[in-house]
Amino acid sequence: MTLKDHLLYKNLERVLGDSLSEPEFSRFLSVFVPKSFDRKCLLTEEGSTCRYVYFILSGSACSYYVNEEGEKHAIQFALEGYWITDHYSFFSGRPGLYTIETLEPVDLLMINRDNFESLCQSSHQFEHFFRILIQNAFTALQYxxxxxxxxxxxxxxxxxxxxxxxxxxxxxxxxxxxxxGIKPQSLSRIRKDLSGKNHP
Amino acid sequence: MTLKDHLLYKNLERVLGDSLSEPEFSRFLSVFVPKSFDRKCLLTEEGSTCRYVYFILSGSACSYYVNEEGEKHAIQFALEGYWITDHYSFFSGRPGLYTIETLEPVDLLMINRDNFESLCQSSHQFEHFFRILIQNAFTALQYxxxxxxxxxxxxxxxxxxxxxxxxxxxxxxxxxxxxxGIKPQSLSRIRKDLSGKNHP
DNA sequence: TTCCGATCTTCACCTATGTGAATGAACCCG
DNA sequence: CGGGTTCATTCACATAGGTGAAGATCGGAA
Known part of the structure; x- marks a missing residue:
């Protein structure tokens, strides 16, 4: 089990290829704090500043927006190997728009804003990585x-x-x-209709 | 009228501050090609590779997705000072998902993929700029x-x-x-209802 | 094992938005 | 000018999806 087997290394490697040296990755990894959570924990909450970007090592989490009726609207799901944060709050420092909640027990790595920005400033390679990461996220979200x-x-x-x-x-x-963007009852109805179509 | 009055300079300055030197900006500007279009021109089309990122100097444009019924669904509007492209196609090189059409006569600057990537590779500052640019776009889109x-x-x-x-x-x-995400008739109805509420 | 809260399903009914058509206003372009 | 095209509005009616309630299921805590 070397550094290169690390889930985070593989994540970086997918963008940076093998130009990522072990010492560089080691420096990258060193500014992340590992932490574990039970299910149904809030990693960040609407109204509070979101201080971290999270990288999920195992388990799952979900970010959601709560409207005035108190309904949760999922923004993103994150399994192992996914990044998640409240981008708005993390990068602006303002009160968060979203809540992030664990759905299963989670092991993760977290990085705060100062460390994130120094990583990006100190290394063109890491800034490049995050540019590509967010670019891909943007593309998927637009679709x-x-x-x-x-x-x-x-x-x-x-x-x-x-x-x-x-x-x-x-x-x-x-x-x-x-x-x-629908209600649970509607999804249930859709699944019923679909199962009818698949077994006619 | 100096370089610093250029709409593009102001756009970069908003992110990079005055750390952006005139010679550096000059190099940045030099890889963009200026071009003008009438209204109702297609800058890129669904199914064809989108070869450029566009920066609008004057006029307006719109990117949209066309579904199987042939309906246009606006993705983004761009006025002067806005960036627009088919991110998916531009960065992957694959056939485009969206069409970009001018809504008014447009003056713009365009940059191709090779020049875009060399700018980012040759200059940490420019890569940083585009990271922040896409990060802000992502944040707004998520909201x-x-x-x-x-x-x-x-x-x-x-x-x-x-x-x-x-x-x-x-x-x-x-x-x-x-x-x-609604039909023109519905928007018309909504506007009518709103005008009733504003003048009761 | 039993109980309880959380989730999923189903149903009858409701409403926001879609549909199709008709009309009129605005605006090019000849 | 003038006639065609494009866009906005309105209306009567249709429907996808929402609502509220009632059970059914299931997994975890005691």
Whole structure:
């Protein structure tokens, strides 16, 4: 089990290739703090500043927006190997818009704003990594929004289930429903209709 | 009229501050190609690779997704001082998902992928700029998606009109409707209801 | 094992938004 | 000018998805 087997190393390697030296990665890793949480813990809460970016090593978490009716609307799901934070709050320092909650017991690595910005300032390579990371996230989010506005709930669910089968297994359906912009009862109805279509 | 009055300089300055020297900016500017378009020109088209990132100097443009029914769904509007591209296609080199069309006659600057990537590789400062740029775009997009899923059409329109009054002036309503995820007739109805509320 | 809270399903009914068509206003471009 | 195209508005009606309530299921805590 070397440094290069680290889940975080593999994550960086996917963008930086093998130009990432072990000592450099070691420096990168050293500014992250490891921590574990039970399920149903809040990593950050709407209204409070979100002080960390989290990298999930095991377990799962979810960020969500709560509207005036108190309904949770999932923004992002994170399994092992995923990054998650309240970008708005983390980068602006302002009170958070979203809440991040663990869905399963979680092991993670966290980095605060100062360390994040010094990593980026001290190393062009790390800044490049985070540029690509957020660029990919942006691309995926834009596609999701296009589909949300252009397609019906049923086809959004079908595409979601096909693209993220692991989420369907591990994330409660009422959160998946909110991620798709519908109510749990509607998702239930859609799944019933679909099972009828698959076994006619 | 010096270099520092350039709309693009001001755009960079907002992120980089005055650490951006004139010679550095000059080098940045030199890899952009200026071009003008009439209204209703396609800068890039669904199915073709999007070869450029565009920076609008004057006029307006819109990127949109076309679903199977042939309906246009606005992704982004761009006025002077805005950046626009098909991120997916530009960065992956794959056939585009979106179409970008000018809404008014446009003057713009365009940069291709090779020049974009060499700028980022040759200068930590420029890579930093684009990291922040996309990070801000991501943050705004995430908020928009949260609102799309959590709020009704009327309040989405009210917030949109308040946040982007210039868009309401210059962008056709059927595109604003599609941006909000509704039909033009529904936006028309919403505006009628709102005018009733404002003048009771 | 039993109980309790959390989640999922189903149903009957409701409403926000979609649909299709008709009309009129605005605006190019000849 | 003038006629065609594009866009906004309105209306009557249709429907996808929401609502509220009632059970059904299931897993964890005692």
């Amino acid at each position: 999701r929004l296009a589909k949300t506005n252009a397609e019906e709930a049923e086809s959004r669910y079908v595409e979601f289930a096909k693209s993220y089968p692991a989420f369907v297994q591990r994330i409660p359906q009422y959160l998946i429903a909110s991620y798709l | 928009r998606l949260a609102k799309t899923n959590a709020e009704e059409a009327e309040s989405r329109y009210v917030e949109f009109a308040k946040s982007y009054p210039a868009f309401v002036q210059r962008i056709p309503q059927y595109l604003i409707a599609s941006y909000l």
